[in-house]
Amino acid sequence: MGLVIGRKEGEAIIIGDLIRIEVFEENGLLRLDIDAPKEINIVREEIYNPKNKNSSKALYEFAKTHEKLFKPSSIEEV
Incomplete structure (x- = not known):
């Protein structure tokens, strides 16, 4: 923590x-x-980490369409 x-x-x-x-x-x-x-990306954790327990296909699609907000390794298909 x-x-x-x-x-x-x-x-x-x-x-x-x-x-x-x-x-x-x-x-x-x-x-x-x-x-x-503006250079600092601020994203809710459940969107930033699609493998979160609240993840869904919609979150994955959001992450893919907004890829520049995310580290490449954090976007994995659910």
């Missing part, structure tokens, strides 16, 4: 000098507002 940080709504963390992540609430759900340079 990596670094675990507790944050409340409105609080943020900074990663390096370029990435800021703030927690906020919307309709009863916690959300993350991620501010990072």
